[in-house]
Structure formats: structure tokens, C-alpha cells
Amino acid sequence: MIELSEVTKSYGWGIPGRRQVQALRGVTFSVEPGSSLGIVGLNGAGKSTLLRILLGYVRPSSGEATLAGLPPRAYAEKFGVAYVPERVSIQRGWTVRGALRAYAMLGEIGEDAWQRVEGAIDRLGLRELADRKIGSLSKGNVQRVGIAQALLGERKLMVLDEPTDGLDPVWIAELREVVRNWLSADPERTLVLASHNLAEVERLTSRVLLLHGGVLEGELESENGDEPLERRFLSRLSQLRGARG
Amino acid sequence: MILVILRDMRWRLAFLIPLSALLYSQEPAFHQHDGFDPTAISLGPLGVSSTLAYFAALSMIILLGGFVSTDRREGYTRLMFSHPTSPLAYYGVRWGLAYLVSFVGAAIFLVVGQLIAWGEFRGGSAGLILPALTGLVYGGIVAFFSVVVRRGDGWIAFLFFLPTLIPQIVTLALSTASTGVRQAILLLLPPLGAFQEIWDNLLFETFAWGPVGFAAAYGAVFLVSAVALLTMLEWP
Numbered sequence: 385m386i387e388l389s390e391v392t393k394s395y396g397w398g399i400p401g402r403r404q405v406q407a408l409r410g411v412t413f414s415v416e417p418g419s420s421l422g423i424v425g426l427n428g429a430g431k432s433t434l435l436r437i438l439l440g441y442v443r444p445s446s447g448e449a450t451l452a453g454l455p456p457r458a459y460a461e462k463f464g465v466a467y468v469p470e471r472v473s474i475q476r477g478w479t480v481r482g483a484l485r486a487y488a489m490l491g492e493i494g495e496d497a498w499q500r501v502e503g504a505i506d507r508l509g510l511r512e513l514a515d516r517k518i519g520s521l522s523k524g525n526v527q528r529v530g531i532a533q534a535l536l537g538e539r540k541l542m543v544l545d546e547p548t549d550g551l552d553p554v555w556i557a558e559l560r561e562v563v564r565n566w567l568s569a570d571p572e573r574t575l576v577l578a579s580h581n582l583a584e585v586e587r588l589t590s591r592v593l594l595l596h597g598g599v600l601e602g603e604l605e606s607e608n609g610d611e612p613l614e615r616r617f618l619s620r621l622s623q624l625r626g627a628r629g
Numbered sequence: 630m631i632l633v634i635l636r637d638m639r640w641r642l643a644f645l646i647p648l649s650a651l652l653y654s655q656e657p658a659f660h661q662h663d664g665f666d667p668t669a670i671s672l673g674p675l676g677v678s679s680t681l682a683y684f685a686a687l688s689m690i691i692l693l694g695g696f697v698s699t700d701r702r703e704g705y706t707r708l709m710f711s712h713p714t715s716p717l718a719y720y721g722v723r724w725g726l727a728y729l730v731s732f733v734g735a736a737i738f739l740v741v742g743q744l745i746a747w748g749e750f751r752g753g754s755a756g757l758i759l760p761a762l763t764g765l766v767y768g769g770i771v772a773f774f775s776v777v778v779r780r781g782d783g784w785i786a787f788l789f790f791l792p793t794l795i796p797q798i799v800t801l802a803l804s805t806a807s808t809g810v811r812q813a814i815l816l817l818l819p820p821l822g823a824f825q826e827i828w829d830n831l832l833f834e835t836f837a838w839g840p841v842g843f844a845a846a847y848g849a850v851f852l853v854s855a856v857a858l859l860t861m862l863e864w865p
Binding site: 436439441442443460461462463464465466467469471472473474475482486487489490491530533534536537543 | 630632633636637703704705706707708709710711712713714715719863864865
């Protein structure tokens with residue numbers, strides 16, 4: 385499903401006087417259809433850049449990224465991606481229902497689009513807010529609208545970037561169920577989740593990669609099978625810091 | 630997609646009504662009873678085409694101002710283009726709709742304006758070439774700047790439009806510039822000379838192909854540049 389080969393991403397274009405930032409360096413990995421991948425790392429590790437490459441929003445400076453054999457942008461334009469970004473931005477004047485209908489129309493979802501919109505409203509507990517304007521909602525409620533729009537289409541790939549950001553514990557648990565149901569509805573569905581919420585990453589994904597300073601530092605595998613992800617993460621991080629002096 | 634765009638543009642579309650009323654009130658040929666501009670009245674329905682050109686230009690600026698830059702700046706594109714939608718198709722359809730609205734609006738203005746002012750339609754449809762061209766020119770300008778800058782593209786396009794209303798601005802601004810600089814800046818500014826030549830020819834019922842081609846090419850250069858940049862853009 386996902387193939388990344390020696391992907392590097394730099395920002396700043398090397399303009400004299402402007403510092404060039406290398407967000408990703410030689411990242412290589414692949415994800416099989418039907419699997420779930422977690423990506424963890426500190427702030428600025430390159431997680432969001434990596435996800436934006438998967439959406440085709442940014443292009444690698446070098447290396448190659450493909451989704452189902454297509455360049456990511458071509459894939460997204462053809463099939464769509466169930467995507468929840470770190471910061472959900474929706475036109476403030478749109479109502480919740482109006483926003484979801486707009487995304488449904490953009491997604492060419494089909495004859496049952498309105499039903500799907502109402503289903504997503506119910507699934508994310510947005511019924512009472514359906515006619516409220518986005519600008520009047522709390523961050524957590526906007527996040528739920530962001531999750532709802534990701535459920536509208538029949539997508540094969542879900543990409544979540546800090547999806548629990550702003551959600552209360554009840555909705556964090558609900559989100560877990562939503563994602564599990566989404567995955568179980570089709571064995572070909574693939575999930576990529578980047579988050580600081582290591583407990584959620586551990587619960588939702590079968591494989592976890594560590595990004596550190598734009599470099600993929602491999603998988604966070606458990607040696608004895610039951611070591612919590614947080615411990616593995618901190619332990620690997622201290623090794624890396626020690627190795628880099 | 631078209632429904633989404635129309636819904637997003639509804640307030641801008643509504644703003645075209647007061648714009649039409651303002652331009653109607655300023656068109657001398659529609660106020661014969663006042664008799665304050667006999668020249669304009671003598672030009673007949675084709676004389677109205679310069680007002681139609683203003684309408685189309687301002688419509689494009691109103692309908693398209695910030696159409697790419699706001700979406701990018703506010704991050705709306707993150708969700709929009711995760712659905713199976715191409716940015717080029719989305720913004721292309723939006724531009725095309727705006728152009729259609731500005732042109733059809735100009736045609737309606739021509740007919741309805743005459744019916745209200747004169748009680749009958751006396752013609753002048755050949756004059757629609759001017760709004761077709763100004764729509765392309767100012768639509769191209771606003772598209773280009775909407776892709777290039779983070780905000781203020783509508784105002785930049787309006788600055789480009791100001792010399793159309795007040796040509797003395799250009800004369801005054803370039804009075805101290807050298808010939809080379811003046812020529813370079815005049816080449817960058819909207820083709821007012823070509824518009825004037827087209828209008829003059831229309832009044833004599835002839836068609837100035839050269840100026841039409843020049844004005845169309847001017848708008849097309851901005852538009853094609855906007856398209857090229859849009860395909861190369863990275864999205865926030």
C-alpha cells in the first residue's frame with residue numbers, strides 16, 4: 385500500500401541567509417494493505433511532514449513515495465484518503481452539517497451521501513451541534529467534525545495526525561472504537577497514525593516506527609512481548625541521545 | 630463540486646447586486662433625462678460597454694479575491710483535498726464559474742439596464758467583447774496573486790484596476806520615470822490602451838483584432854502562470 389524509499393524533505397530552498405531545515409532524511413519503509421502503522425517521535429521529529437508526503441501535500445526533495453503504486457497526490461485525487469490533520473481547519477461560517485455535506489460533495493460519495501453525513505453526525509455525537517457554525521465550536525468538537533468527515537467516503541487508507549488532540553477521555557475512547565470499526569469493515573484498509581499519545585498508538589497499531597530528528601530509527605519492537613510502548617520509546621530515545629553525545 | 634463553490638460564493642454573489650446598482654447610477658447613457666452627458670447618450674447602446682467592462686472586472690475581483698490564498702493560509706485545503714478532488718480542478722471550476730457569472734451578469738446588465746432606462750432593448754451585444762476581455766484580464770491577475778501571496782490578492786488586483794477608472798494615476802506615477810522603466814511598467818499594467826482601441830472601434834462598428842488579441846494574451850499570461858504555479862505548489 386505505502387512505499388517510501390530514501391525519502392528526504394528539506395524546507396528553505398537553500399536560499400542564502402535562510403536556514404535550510406531538513407525535516408526528513410532517507411526515510412525508507414513500506415506498509416502492507418490491511419495493516420496499521422504507528423509513527424512516534426518528539427516534536428519536530430518529522431511526523432507531520434511524513435504524513436503530508438503521504439497526502440501528496442508536499443513532495444519529497446529526493447527519494448520516492450508511492451501509494452498503491454501511484455504518486456501520493458495522484459492516489460489522493462483518485463481514491464481519497466480518510467485524513468484527520470493535527471489542526472482541523474474548516475470555514476468558520478459553515479455549519480457542522482453544511483461542512484460535512486460539502487466534503488461529501490467534494491468526495492463524490494454517491495447517492496447515499498446525505499445518509500452518510502447523518503450517520504457520521506450520529507457516530508461522532510454531533511447531532512445537537514449539527515446546525516451550529518464551526519466558528520462557535522470548541523476545539524474538541526471541531527476535531528470531532530474533522531473525524532466525521534474522514535468517515536464519509538469508502539477509503540482504503542486512513543491517516544491520522546494527533547487525532548486525540550483536544551478530545552476528552554470519553555471521546556478518545558470513542559475514537560478508538562471508530563477507528564477499530566473502520567479497520568475491521570474491510571481487510572484491505574490501512575491505518576497510519578502519528579501521535580504523542582503512546583497508549584493510543586499502542587492500542588490501535590500493530591507496528592510502531594520511531595522518527596527522531598527526521599531519521600527513521602526503526603521499529604519499537606518489544607523484546608519480551610509485553611513491554612509498554614512508552615517504556616520502549618523512552619529507552620530507545622535515551623540510547624539515541626547517548627549515541628549522539 | 631459546483632454546489633460547494635456556489636454556496637461558498639453566495640455572499641460575494643449577493644454583493645454583485647449593489648455593484649450593478651452603483652454602476653447603473655454612474656452610466657451616463659442610462660440617464661438621458663438628466664441630459665448631463667450628451668456625448669455618452671449619442672454613443673447609443675455600445676457606449677454602455679465600458680460600464681459592462683467595469684462590471685466584469687470588479688465582479689472577478691469580488692468573486693475571486695482570496696480564493697486560493699485564504700484556503701491555503703487558513704489550512705482549509707488540508708481536509709478539502711484529502712477527498713478525491715484535484716486543487717487545479719477545484720480552483721479551475723471556481724474561476725470558470727466566476728467568469729461565467731461576470732459575463733452573464735454583464736449581459737443581464739446590458740439588457741435590464743436598457744429596459745429600465747430606455748424602456749426597450751436597443752442592442753449593443755457586440756460590446757460584450759469588452760467584459761469578456763476585462764473578466765479574463767482581472768480574473769487572470771487575481772488568480773495569479775492569489776496563488777503567489779498569502780493575503781491581499783483582491784486588493785492587489787483592485788490596484789491594477791484603479792488606472793482603468795483613473796488613468797491619470799499612471800501618468801502621474803510615471804512622470805519622473807525614464808522611458809525604459811515607463812515602457813516596462815506600462816507593459817505590466819493592464820492593457821488600457823487596447824481596451825480603449827477596442828471600444829473606439831466598436832463605436833464605428835469595426836472590430837480591432839490586434840488589441841483584442843493583446844488584451845486576451847495579457848490575461849492568459851497571468852492565468853497560465855497561476856495554473857503553472859498552482860500545480861507546483863506545496864500545501865500547508
